[in-house]
Amino acid sequence: MTGDLQVRAENRVVIAHIYTSTAAIALGAVFGVFQGFSRAGAVAAPSWFDYYRILTMHGVLMALVFTTFFITGLCLFVTYRAIPRERKLTIGWIGWLVMLVGTAMAAVEILAGNATVLYTFYAPLKASPWFYIGATILVLGTWVVAYEIFENVVYWRKTNPGKPVPLVVFCAAATFVMWIVATLGVVAEMVMLIPWAFGWVPTINVLLTRLFFWYFGHPLVYFWIMGAYIIWYNIIPTRYGGNTFSDGLTRLTFVMLILLSTPVGIHHEFMEPGISSAWKALFTVTTYGVAIPSFITAFAIFASFELAAIKQGRKGFIATVKSLPWSDPAFAGAGYGMLLFILGGFGGLVNASYGMDAVVHNTIWIVGHFHVTVGGPVALTFLGAAYWMIPRLTGRALWKPEWALMQTRLWFIGMLIMSFSMHFAGLLGAPRRTAEVSYQGAAVAQAWHPYMTVAAAGGVFLFLSILMFVAVALGTLLQNRKTEPMEAAFAVSATPPAATPAALQHLFRWGLIAFAFAVIVYAGPIGEIIRHPGYGVAGMRTW
């Protein structure tokens, strides 16, 4: 294939991933806005499609499908563009197809009411085995995509001996190294769940399944965040004529994320029996540790802003903020996302704080927290990046760019309104994951009601925002306004990559070290559960 045809063929793979992700967020938003109204007491779910089925669909579509397909699409895109070569796309297509088949299997079971187990599928709630198999196939599909990215890293090393892998590809590959280490947990859980769901095994060790889930469940969060960081470090600086602050520190950040993302999951299980408090204290410390790469990132991003402003002859905080292209939808998405992440980060430290977590565990504060993290910095950065990618993928100018910009603003405002209300209601004790929270008019529950109403209003902003995003994404595909082919340029580091220590280049070795580290940190609580396996539980369908 010649260069142009090659790029177009690669673009089709990426378009498949990105538009699957778009379909997921569109559908997920429909379920989401309904939940807001239901929690506010304005509507009730019909008996043939209950609230918890809606909630399961929303969680799975947003947390697992939208994010994963976007990140696989993004990482394939940056890899293909930063390492141009003649390549076959069979693996790229197989990855997408496998992910899609897995998603469809799981979705059919949820829609049919055979898997109303929410996106955490806690045993002994017993879903149809085909739901677990579908979810496993989705994960295996991401491994195929990971292989495609790693193969390109190996190719680069072979053809460019001694030269570091381009920074953006390094970041993408690091994200998938972390992902492989993390998903081993959910695969281990599925190995327990699937034979049990078929009835081949009578009972299950509930604590172990929950531990394996969170071994995977928290690094899942970092998978999303690494996706956003790829964009913040490598793409966003090109929107304001800036540089990546430092090649070495960026690689250090991603290596730290490989190492520190996984051994943290038990901070989701602080209120659990069967895990002694000493292990919970250890996981408080490790969870605090994973905040460090985010501190480095905060500095690097603001330093990059400031260096670009100085280059334009502007100095000072206000001049720097004003120098940024806030009316560019790609930048605005990431920029508003970063603001939300400051709130999300500090809320996260509260949740990770051992005894303090008792005040907020399983309240709607947690829901507010993850909407201002995955729903804010991550989703908004992704939507902004989609506005940057789609013209480069389709060769068409963005349809209604002013809607794109309005979309980012609506999302930012809606998310602030919704997540603040959820945080406050959570502090007053409103639970998460509950169809309606009146508790027969109990006084304490009445105090939550105004917040739930405001949260639903925020949800309407978010829903409108998604409608606009989908309109722009589909409008661009359908209209026939061709543009000149656009380069996908990635930010250049202000410090030369040559200054980066060689030890930071060894991605796969860091992956092995990360897995060993996770095993060591988890050995305590896993050993405890294995030494005291207790009573297996049969499981049941309670919906």
Next chain:
Amino acid sequence: MHVHRYERWWMIFGVGMLIGFLALLAFAAVANSIVPPSGMEQIDPKLVAQTPPFNHPGLRRLSDGSYEAYYIAQVFAFDPPVLTIPQGAKVTFYVTSTDVVHGFFIPGTAVNMMVVPGWVNTQTHVFRRAGEYLLICHEYCGIGHQNMFGKIEVTRR
């Protein structure tokens, strides 16, 4: 690798802040006993109704004046549904489940536990304020999850 001076200061500040927070948590854990509930007792979930003391769920008064409250959580109710205790009482809750995972949460307090079948979770709380408290299941447990709640009445002393 060159690390900018300001960046080094910022990292020292960030890590220092984390260490400060951890020190506060350690202090709270040791001085004020603010530790998460970590019940290590096991129980056969099929035999909960026959196993003392869960065969008679409810309140027991101990000789030192404090109380123990034994609860069974099952879809979609708590047993006992209502608990009456005097103001100022120190109550240690013991909770287990006979079926799926439930939550045990009293809004307005830090009584917050996961209830896992096969395990007894436990937490202690002093009820200083009189009035009616809500006890809710705050982990999704099935189609009637929103109906799973109880009451704790703290009578004025």
